[in-house]
Amino acid sequence: MVPTPSVNAGQKRLFRRTRWRLAAWYASILGVISSVGGVAIYRIAVYAHQITLEAELESAALVLHETLEPLLEVPGQLHPDATHFFPSACLAQDDCLQLTPVELQAIELIARDKYYIRLLAPSHKLLAVVGKQPKALQITKSDGKWQYLTDDDGVHYRQISLDLYLPDAQQWGSIQVGRSLQDFETYVANLQWMILIGVPGIVLLLAIASRYLADQAMQPIYQSYGQIQQFTADAAHELRTPLSAIRATVESMLMTPSLDEEEVRTNLRTIRRQDLQLSQLVADLLMLCRMDQQLSMFPKLPKEGDEVDLKDLAQAVTEEFAALALASALHLSTQLQTTSPLKVAGDSGQLHRLISNLVANALRYTPAEGKVTLILDRRADHALVHVQDTGIGIAPEELPRIFDRFYRVKNHQTIEVKGSGLGLSIAQAIAQTHRGKIQVQSELDKGSTFTVWLPMTDS
Secondary structure, three states: OOOOOOOOHHHHHHHHHHHHHHHHHHHHHHHHHHHHHHHHHHHHHHHHHHHHHHHHHHHHHHHHHHHHHHHOOOOOOOOHHHHHHOOOOEEOOOOOOOOOOOOOOOOOOOOHHHEEEEEEOOOOOEEEEEEOOOOOOOOOOOOOOEEEEEOOOOOEEEEEEEEEEOOOOOEEEEEEEEEEOHHHHHHHHHHHHHHHHHHHHHHHHHHHHHHHHHHHHHHHHHHHHHHHHHHHHHHHHHHHHHHHHHHHHHHHHHHOOOOOHHHHHHHHHHHHHHHHHHHHHHHHHHHHHHHHHHHHHOOOOOOOOOEEEHHHHHHHHHHHHHHHHHHOOOEEEEEEOOOOOOEEEOOHHHHHHHHHHHHHHHHHOOOOOOEEEEEEEEEOOEEEEEEEEOOOOOOHHHHHHOOOOOOOOOOOOOOOOOOOOOHHHHHHHHHHHOOOEEEEEEEOOOEEEEEEEEEEOOO
Protein backbone atom coordinates (compact mmCIF):
# COMPACT_ATOMS: atom_id res chain seq x y z
CA MET A 1 0.00 0.00 0.00
CA VAL A 2 1.35 3.40 -0.98
CA PRO A 3 1.68 5.76 2.02
CA THR A 4 -0.96 8.46 2.23
CA PRO A 5 0.51 11.72 0.90
CA SER A 6 0.67 14.43 3.54
CA VAL A 7 -0.34 18.04 3.06
CA ASN A 8 2.77 20.22 3.04
CA ALA A 9 3.17 23.58 4.75
CA GLY A 10 2.43 25.56 1.60
CA GLN A 11 -0.80 23.67 1.02
CA LYS A 12 -1.80 24.19 4.64
CA ARG A 13 -1.24 27.93 4.25
CA LEU A 14 -3.30 27.89 1.07
CA PHE A 15 -6.21 26.14 2.79
CA ARG A 16 -5.90 28.46 5.81
CA ARG A 17 -5.98 31.56 3.62
CA THR A 18 -8.93 30.15 1.68
CA ARG A 19 -10.81 29.48 4.92
CA TRP A 20 -10.21 33.02 6.16
CA ARG A 21 -11.19 34.54 2.82
CA LEU A 22 -14.35 32.46 2.74
CA ALA A 23 -15.13 33.44 6.34
CA ALA A 24 -14.47 37.11 5.50
CA TRP A 25 -16.83 36.92 2.53
CA TYR A 26 -19.50 35.24 4.65
CA ALA A 27 -19.11 37.82 7.42
CA SER A 28 -19.04 40.76 4.99
CA ILE A 29 -22.12 39.69 3.07
CA LEU A 30 -24.09 38.80 6.20
CA GLY A 31 -22.84 42.00 7.90
CA VAL A 32 -24.03 44.15 4.99
CA ILE A 33 -27.37 42.36 4.97
CA SER A 34 -27.71 42.83 8.74
CA SER A 35 -26.76 46.51 8.53
CA VAL A 36 -29.14 47.21 5.67
CA GLY A 37 -31.81 45.25 7.51
CA GLY A 38 -31.20 47.24 10.70
CA VAL A 39 -31.44 50.56 8.87
CA ALA A 40 -34.56 49.38 7.06
CA ILE A 41 -36.18 48.28 10.33
CA TYR A 42 -35.28 51.64 11.89
CA ARG A 43 -36.72 53.63 8.99
CA ILE A 44 -39.88 51.51 8.84
CA ALA A 45 -40.42 51.71 12.61
CA VAL A 46 -39.92 55.50 12.68
CA TYR A 47 -42.11 56.01 9.65
CA ALA A 48 -44.87 53.80 11.05
CA HIS A 49 -44.74 55.60 14.39
CA GLN A 50 -44.85 58.99 12.68
CA ILE A 51 -47.77 57.99 10.45
CA THR A 52 -49.69 56.74 13.51
CA LEU A 53 -49.01 59.98 15.37
CA GLU A 54 -50.12 62.15 12.45
CA ALA A 55 -53.21 60.01 11.86
CA GLU A 56 -54.17 60.46 15.49
CA LEU A 57 -53.71 64.24 15.31
CA GLU A 58 -55.61 64.55 12.05
CA SER A 59 -58.49 62.45 13.34
CA ALA A 60 -58.80 64.62 16.47
CA ALA A 61 -58.56 67.84 14.47
CA LEU A 62 -61.27 66.75 12.03
CA VAL A 63 -63.62 65.78 14.85
CA LEU A 64 -63.12 69.15 16.54
CA HIS A 65 -63.42 70.99 13.23
CA GLU A 66 -66.72 69.35 12.32
CA THR A 67 -68.09 69.85 15.83
CA LEU A 68 -66.98 73.45 16.34
CA GLU A 69 -67.64 75.00 12.93
CA PRO A 70 -71.49 74.98 13.14
CA LEU A 71 -71.27 76.94 16.44
CA LEU A 72 -69.32 79.87 15.03
CA GLU A 73 -71.14 83.15 14.15
CA VAL A 74 -68.75 86.13 14.39
CA PRO A 75 -65.17 86.03 13.05
CA GLY A 76 -62.64 85.86 15.83
CA GLN A 77 -65.24 85.45 18.63
CA LEU A 78 -66.27 82.32 20.46
CA HIS A 79 -70.00 81.66 20.74
CA PRO A 80 -71.19 80.82 24.29
CA ASP A 81 -72.04 77.30 23.09
CA ALA A 82 -68.51 76.96 21.85
CA THR A 83 -67.27 78.13 25.23
CA HIS A 84 -69.34 75.40 26.84
CA PHE A 85 -67.83 72.96 24.35
CA PHE A 86 -64.42 73.94 25.75
CA PRO A 87 -65.31 74.37 29.43
CA SER A 88 -61.70 74.80 30.54
CA ALA A 89 -60.51 76.88 27.62
CA CYS A 90 -57.91 79.47 28.52
CA LEU A 91 -58.81 82.72 26.81
CA ALA A 92 -55.95 84.81 25.59
CA GLN A 93 -56.71 87.75 27.94
CA ASP A 94 -56.68 85.47 30.99
CA ASP A 95 -53.59 84.48 32.98
CA CYS A 96 -53.90 80.70 32.63
CA LEU A 97 -50.41 79.50 31.86
CA GLN A 98 -50.45 77.19 34.89
CA LEU A 99 -53.73 75.39 34.04
CA THR A 100 -53.62 71.62 34.35
CA PRO A 101 -54.55 69.40 31.37
CA VAL A 102 -58.31 68.94 30.90
CA GLU A 103 -60.39 66.10 29.63
CA LEU A 104 -61.31 66.79 26.06
CA GLN A 105 -65.01 66.09 25.46
CA ALA A 106 -64.99 65.92 21.68
CA ILE A 107 -62.22 63.31 21.26
CA GLU A 108 -60.57 60.61 23.29
CA LEU A 109 -56.83 61.22 23.30
CA ILE A 110 -54.31 59.01 25.07
CA ALA A 111 -51.89 60.81 27.41
CA ARG A 112 -53.75 64.10 27.22
CA ASP A 113 -50.93 66.05 28.86
CA LYS A 114 -49.06 65.79 25.54
CA TYR A 115 -51.80 67.48 23.47
CA TYR A 116 -53.03 71.04 23.04
CA ILE A 117 -55.75 72.79 21.04
CA ARG A 118 -55.40 76.42 19.98
CA LEU A 119 -58.04 78.67 18.41
CA LEU A 120 -56.71 81.53 16.28
CA ALA A 121 -58.38 84.60 14.74
CA PRO A 122 -57.96 85.29 11.01
CA SER A 123 -55.05 87.56 11.93
CA HIS A 124 -53.39 84.59 13.66
CA LYS A 125 -54.09 86.13 17.07
CA LEU A 126 -54.40 83.52 19.78
CA LEU A 127 -57.95 83.33 21.12
CA ALA A 128 -57.91 80.32 23.41
CA VAL A 129 -55.83 77.28 24.44
CA VAL A 130 -57.10 73.94 25.67
CA GLY A 131 -54.92 71.23 27.20
CA LYS A 132 -51.15 71.43 27.39
CA GLN A 133 -49.81 74.98 27.27
CA PRO A 134 -46.20 74.97 25.98
CA LYS A 135 -43.93 77.87 27.00
CA ALA A 136 -43.62 80.52 24.30
CA LEU A 137 -44.68 78.17 21.51
CA GLN A 138 -44.72 80.35 18.43
CA ILE A 139 -47.86 80.99 16.44
CA THR A 140 -47.25 79.73 12.94
CA LYS A 141 -48.41 81.83 10.03
CA SER A 142 -47.66 79.17 7.46
CA ASP A 143 -50.41 78.19 5.09
CA GLY A 144 -49.25 74.59 5.26
CA LYS A 145 -51.33 71.93 6.94
CA TRP A 146 -48.53 70.37 9.03
CA GLN A 147 -45.89 72.16 11.09
CA TYR A 148 -42.97 71.33 13.37
CA LEU A 149 -42.62 73.70 16.36
CA THR A 150 -40.18 74.15 19.26
CA ASP A 151 -40.86 75.84 22.61
CA ASP A 152 -38.42 77.69 24.89
CA ASP A 153 -37.44 74.45 26.62
CA GLY A 154 -36.36 72.91 23.32
CA VAL A 155 -39.30 70.51 23.24
CA HIS A 156 -40.46 69.68 19.73
CA TYR A 157 -44.11 69.54 18.69
CA ARG A 158 -46.03 68.24 15.72
CA GLN A 159 -49.05 70.36 14.79
CA ILE A 160 -51.91 70.28 12.29
CA SER A 161 -53.80 73.47 11.31
CA LEU A 162 -57.32 73.60 9.83
CA ASP A 163 -59.22 76.75 8.82
CA LEU A 164 -62.68 77.42 10.31
CA TYR A 165 -65.42 79.07 8.22
CA LEU A 166 -68.77 80.68 8.92
CA PRO A 167 -71.92 79.55 7.10
CA ASP A 168 -71.42 82.36 4.55
CA ALA A 169 -67.95 80.98 3.73
CA GLN A 170 -66.24 83.82 5.56
CA GLN A 171 -63.13 82.67 7.45
CA TRP A 172 -63.63 82.64 11.20
CA GLY A 173 -60.08 81.71 12.04
CA SER A 174 -58.31 78.41 12.47
CA ILE A 175 -57.91 75.52 14.89
CA GLN A 176 -54.54 73.98 15.67
CA VAL A 177 -54.10 70.57 17.29
CA GLY A 178 -50.62 69.57 18.36
CA ARG A 179 -48.74 67.25 20.63
CA SER A 180 -45.32 66.97 22.22
CA LEU A 181 -42.76 64.74 20.45
CA GLN A 182 -40.78 63.94 23.60
CA ASP A 183 -41.98 60.35 23.86
CA PHE A 184 -41.56 59.88 20.11
CA GLU A 185 -37.99 61.22 20.19
CA THR A 186 -37.21 59.02 23.21
CA TYR A 187 -38.51 56.02 21.29
CA VAL A 188 -36.40 56.95 18.25
CA ALA A 189 -33.29 57.46 20.40
CA ASN A 190 -33.75 54.11 22.11
CA LEU A 191 -34.26 52.46 18.74
CA GLN A 192 -31.07 54.06 17.43
CA TRP A 193 -29.09 52.80 20.40
CA MET A 194 -30.55 49.33 20.00
CA ILE A 195 -29.49 49.26 16.36
CA LEU A 196 -26.07 50.83 17.00
CA ILE A 197 -25.33 48.27 19.70
CA GLY A 198 -27.27 45.34 18.28
CA VAL A 199 -26.00 45.37 14.68
CA PRO A 200 -22.26 45.23 15.62
CA GLY A 201 -23.09 42.46 18.10
CA ILE A 202 -24.95 40.55 15.44
CA VAL A 203 -22.09 41.11 12.97
CA LEU A 204 -19.64 39.76 15.56
CA LEU A 205 -21.77 36.65 16.07
CA LEU A 206 -22.06 36.31 12.30
CA ALA A 207 -18.28 36.54 11.97
CA ILE A 208 -17.87 33.69 14.46
CA ALA A 209 -20.56 31.70 12.69
CA SER A 210 -18.92 32.50 9.34
CA ARG A 211 -15.62 31.06 10.55
CA TYR A 212 -17.43 27.87 11.55
CA LEU A 213 -19.34 27.75 8.25
CA ALA A 214 -16.11 28.29 6.33
CA ASP A 215 -14.53 25.36 8.17
CA GLN A 216 -17.53 23.19 7.38
CA ALA A 217 -17.53 24.30 3.73
CA MET A 218 -13.82 23.57 3.39
CA GLN A 219 -14.02 20.07 4.86
CA PRO A 220 -15.38 18.38 1.69
CA ILE A 221 -12.86 20.31 -0.41
CA TYR A 222 -10.01 19.31 1.88
CA GLN A 223 -11.14 15.67 1.85
CA SER A 224 -11.54 15.71 -1.92
CA TYR A 225 -8.09 17.21 -2.30
CA GLY A 226 -6.65 14.51 -0.06
CA GLN A 227 -8.49 11.82 -2.02
CA ILE A 228 -7.21 13.22 -5.30
CA GLN A 229 -3.67 13.27 -3.92
CA GLN A 230 -4.03 9.73 -2.65
CA PHE A 231 -5.59 8.54 -5.90
CA THR A 232 -2.88 10.20 -7.98
CA ALA A 233 -0.11 8.72 -5.87
CA ASP A 234 -1.69 5.25 -5.91
CA ALA A 235 -2.39 5.36 -9.64
CA ALA A 236 1.18 6.48 -10.34
CA HIS A 237 2.48 3.66 -8.15
CA GLU A 238 0.30 1.05 -9.85
CA LEU A 239 1.13 2.31 -13.34
CA ARG A 240 4.82 2.42 -12.55
CA THR A 241 5.05 -1.35 -11.97
CA PRO A 242 3.93 -2.57 -15.45
CA LEU A 243 5.71 0.30 -17.17
CA SER A 244 8.94 -0.53 -15.32
CA ALA A 245 8.58 -4.18 -16.27
CA ILE A 246 8.05 -3.30 -19.93
CA ARG A 247 11.00 -0.92 -19.92
CA ALA A 248 13.23 -3.49 -18.21
CA THR A 249 12.27 -6.14 -20.76
CA VAL A 250 12.93 -3.83 -23.69
CA GLU A 251 16.27 -2.67 -22.27
CA SER A 252 17.27 -6.27 -21.68
CA MET A 253 16.51 -7.08 -25.29
CA LEU A 254 18.46 -4.06 -26.49
CA MET A 255 21.48 -4.96 -24.39
CA THR A 256 21.59 -8.53 -25.71
CA PRO A 257 23.87 -8.71 -28.79
CA SER A 258 21.84 -11.38 -30.48
CA LEU A 259 18.46 -12.95 -29.72
CA ASP A 260 17.08 -16.12 -31.17
CA GLU A 261 13.44 -16.39 -32.15
CA GLU A 262 12.38 -18.18 -28.94
CA GLU A 263 13.90 -15.47 -26.70
CA VAL A 264 12.22 -12.77 -28.74
CA ARG A 265 8.86 -14.51 -28.42
CA THR A 266 9.34 -14.97 -24.68
CA ASN A 267 10.13 -11.28 -24.20
CA LEU A 268 7.23 -10.24 -26.39
CA ARG A 269 4.88 -12.42 -24.36
CA THR A 270 6.17 -10.70 -21.20
CA ILE A 271 5.58 -7.29 -22.76
CA ARG A 272 2.10 -8.34 -23.87
CA ARG A 273 1.26 -9.59 -20.37
CA GLN A 274 2.41 -6.32 -18.82
CA ASP A 275 0.53 -4.38 -21.50
CA LEU A 276 -2.66 -6.31 -20.72
CA GLN A 277 -2.19 -5.57 -17.02
CA LEU A 278 -1.65 -1.89 -17.80
CA SER A 279 -4.66 -1.77 -20.14
CA GLN A 280 -6.86 -3.44 -17.55
CA LEU A 281 -5.76 -0.95 -14.92
CA VAL A 282 -6.48 2.01 -17.20
CA ALA A 283 -9.87 0.51 -18.14
CA ASP A 284 -10.74 0.10 -14.46
CA LEU A 285 -9.77 3.69 -13.73
CA LEU A 286 -11.86 4.98 -16.64
CA MET A 287 -14.79 2.89 -15.47
CA LEU A 288 -14.56 4.36 -11.97
CA CYS A 289 -14.37 7.88 -13.40
CA ARG A 290 -17.48 7.28 -15.52
CA MET A 291 -19.35 5.89 -12.53
CA ASP A 292 -18.33 8.82 -10.37
CA GLN A 293 -19.69 11.15 -13.03
CA GLN A 294 -22.86 9.08 -13.33
CA LEU A 295 -23.41 9.18 -9.56
CA SER A 296 -22.93 12.96 -9.45
CA MET A 297 -24.99 13.84 -12.53
CA PHE A 298 -27.60 11.08 -12.84
CA PRO A 299 -28.31 9.62 -9.38
CA LYS A 300 -31.32 7.53 -10.46
CA LEU A 301 -32.21 4.00 -11.36
CA PRO A 302 -31.78 2.69 -14.91
CA LYS A 303 -34.81 2.44 -17.16
CA GLU A 304 -37.49 0.00 -16.06
CA GLY A 305 -37.13 -1.96 -19.30
CA ASP A 306 -33.53 -2.95 -18.45
CA GLU A 307 -34.33 -5.94 -16.23
CA VAL A 308 -31.68 -8.39 -15.08
CA ASP A 309 -32.45 -11.77 -13.55
CA LEU A 310 -29.96 -12.25 -10.73
CA LYS A 311 -30.51 -16.02 -10.67
CA ASP A 312 -29.33 -16.38 -14.25
CA LEU A 313 -26.50 -13.92 -13.61
CA ALA A 314 -25.29 -15.79 -10.52
CA GLN A 315 -25.36 -19.10 -12.39
CA ALA A 316 -23.33 -17.60 -15.23
CA VAL A 317 -20.72 -16.24 -12.82
CA THR A 318 -20.46 -19.62 -11.05
CA GLU A 319 -19.87 -21.42 -14.33
CA GLU A 320 -17.34 -18.81 -15.38
CA PHE A 321 -15.21 -19.26 -12.23
CA ALA A 322 -15.69 -23.01 -11.89
CA ALA A 323 -12.43 -23.84 -13.67
CA LEU A 324 -10.44 -21.31 -11.62
CA ALA A 325 -11.92 -22.65 -8.39
CA LEU A 326 -11.09 -26.21 -9.40
CA ALA A 327 -7.53 -25.26 -10.27
CA SER A 328 -7.15 -23.63 -6.84
CA ALA A 329 -8.64 -26.65 -5.05
CA LEU A 330 -11.65 -24.59 -3.91
CA HIS A 331 -15.31 -25.51 -3.76
CA LEU A 332 -17.54 -22.92 -5.54
CA SER A 333 -21.34 -23.31 -5.35
CA THR A 334 -24.61 -21.39 -5.63
CA GLN A 335 -27.52 -21.52 -3.18
CA LEU A 336 -31.05 -20.18 -3.69
CA GLN A 337 -32.85 -19.31 -0.47
CA THR A 338 -35.98 -17.97 -2.14
CA THR A 339 -38.32 -19.16 -4.84
CA SER A 340 -39.40 -15.62 -5.75
CA PRO A 341 -38.04 -14.08 -8.93
CA LEU A 342 -35.06 -11.82 -8.34
CA LYS A 343 -35.21 -9.21 -11.08
CA VAL A 344 -33.57 -5.82 -10.75
CA ALA A 345 -33.38 -2.78 -13.00
CA GLY A 346 -29.91 -2.19 -14.31
CA ASP A 347 -27.10 -2.93 -16.71
CA SER A 348 -26.41 -6.66 -16.98
CA GLY A 349 -22.76 -6.11 -17.85
CA GLN A 350 -22.13 -3.94 -14.80
CA LEU A 351 -24.02 -6.27 -12.46
CA HIS A 352 -22.06 -9.21 -13.88
CA ARG A 353 -18.87 -7.25 -13.13
CA LEU A 354 -20.05 -6.56 -9.58
CA ILE A 355 -20.70 -10.23 -8.70
CA SER A 356 -17.59 -11.38 -10.60
CA ASN A 357 -15.37 -8.99 -8.63
CA LEU A 358 -16.76 -10.24 -5.32
CA VAL A 359 -16.37 -13.91 -6.30
CA ALA A 360 -12.86 -13.31 -7.67
CA ASN A 361 -11.93 -11.50 -4.46
CA ALA A 362 -13.28 -14.39 -2.36
CA LEU A 363 -11.33 -16.98 -4.40
CA ARG A 364 -8.17 -14.88 -4.15
CA TYR A 365 -8.22 -14.73 -0.34
CA THR A 366 -9.39 -18.29 0.35
CA PRO A 367 -6.74 -21.01 0.93
CA ALA A 368 -6.91 -24.39 -0.80
CA GLU A 369 -9.70 -26.73 0.27
CA GLY A 370 -11.81 -23.71 1.24
CA LYS A 371 -15.35 -22.89 0.16
CA VAL A 372 -16.87 -19.95 -1.69
CA THR A 373 -20.66 -19.84 -1.79
CA LEU A 374 -22.86 -17.54 -3.83
CA ILE A 375 -26.21 -17.18 -2.00
CA LEU A 376 -29.31 -15.48 -3.42
CA ASP A 377 -32.11 -14.28 -1.15
CA ARG A 378 -34.88 -11.69 -0.91
CA ARG A 379 -35.58 -9.23 1.89
CA ALA A 380 -38.80 -7.20 1.46
CA ASP A 381 -38.34 -5.18 -1.76
CA HIS A 382 -34.59 -5.89 -2.11
CA ALA A 383 -32.71 -8.71 -3.71
CA LEU A 384 -29.72 -9.93 -1.71
CA VAL A 385 -26.54 -11.45 -3.13
CA HIS A 386 -24.23 -12.98 -0.50
CA VAL A 387 -20.68 -13.98 -1.42
CA GLN A 388 -19.46 -16.11 1.47
CA ASP A 389 -16.00 -17.59 1.84
CA THR A 390 -13.91 -19.47 4.39
CA GLY A 391 -10.81 -17.41 3.67
CA ILE A 392 -8.31 -15.55 5.77
CA GLY A 393 -10.80 -12.86 6.85
CA ILE A 394 -10.30 -9.16 7.39
CA ALA A 395 -9.08 -7.47 10.55
CA PRO A 396 -11.63 -5.08 12.17
CA GLU A 397 -9.34 -2.07 11.77
CA GLU A 398 -9.11 -2.69 8.02
CA LEU A 399 -12.84 -3.05 7.33
CA PRO A 400 -13.48 0.73 6.92
CA ARG A 401 -10.88 0.94 4.14
CA ILE A 402 -11.48 -2.18 2.06
CA PHE A 403 -13.52 -0.25 -0.52
CA ASP A 404 -10.81 2.42 -0.94
CA ARG A 405 -9.19 2.44 -4.34
CA PHE A 406 -5.87 0.56 -4.59
CA TYR A 407 -6.19 -0.63 -1.00
CA ARG A 408 -5.19 -4.23 -0.34
CA VAL A 409 -5.76 -6.10 2.88
CA LYS A 410 -2.52 -6.78 4.69
CA ASN A 411 -1.96 -10.49 4.24
CA HIS A 412 -0.93 -12.26 7.42
CA GLN A 413 -0.83 -15.61 5.65
CA THR A 414 1.29 -16.90 2.80
CA ILE A 415 -1.27 -16.27 0.08
CA GLU A 416 -0.06 -14.56 -3.04
CA VAL A 417 -2.36 -11.62 -3.71
CA LYS A 418 -2.48 -10.19 -7.22
CA GLY A 419 -4.58 -7.43 -8.71
CA SER A 420 -4.77 -3.66 -8.82
CA GLY A 421 -6.81 -3.14 -5.66
CA LEU A 422 -9.75 -1.69 -7.61
CA GLY A 423 -12.08 -4.69 -7.58
CA LEU A 424 -14.06 -3.80 -4.46
CA SER A 425 -14.08 -0.10 -5.38
CA ILE A 426 -15.65 -0.95 -8.74
CA ALA A 427 -18.15 -3.30 -7.09
CA GLN A 428 -19.24 -0.60 -4.66
CA ALA A 429 -19.54 2.00 -7.44
CA ILE A 430 -21.73 -0.35 -9.50
CA ALA A 431 -23.96 -1.03 -6.50
CA GLN A 432 -24.35 2.68 -5.84
CA THR A 433 -25.24 3.46 -9.47
CA HIS A 434 -28.03 0.87 -9.11
CA ARG A 435 -29.29 2.46 -5.88
CA GLY A 436 -27.89 -0.42 -3.89
CA LYS A 437 -25.22 -0.96 -1.27
CA ILE A 438 -22.61 -3.48 -0.13
CA GLN A 439 -22.12 -4.65 3.43
CA VAL A 440 -19.34 -6.84 4.77
CA GLN A 441 -18.94 -9.07 7.80
CA SER A 442 -15.62 -10.70 8.48
CA GLU A 443 -13.57 -12.46 11.13
CA LEU A 444 -9.89 -13.29 10.95
CA ASP A 445 -9.11 -16.91 9.94
CA LYS A 446 -12.85 -17.69 9.60
CA GLY A 447 -13.82 -15.94 6.41
CA SER A 448 -15.87 -13.04 5.08
CA THR A 449 -19.37 -12.43 3.75
CA PHE A 450 -20.08 -9.62 1.29
CA THR A 451 -23.79 -8.77 0.91
CA VAL A 452 -25.16 -6.75 -1.99
CA TRP A 453 -28.57 -5.07 -1.60
CA LEU A 454 -30.35 -4.15 -4.85
CA PRO A 455 -33.90 -2.77 -5.22
CA MET A 456 -36.16 -5.06 -7.21
CA THR A 457 -38.35 -4.01 -10.12
CA ASP A 458 -41.53 -5.45 -8.58
CA SER A 459 -41.14 -3.41 -5.38
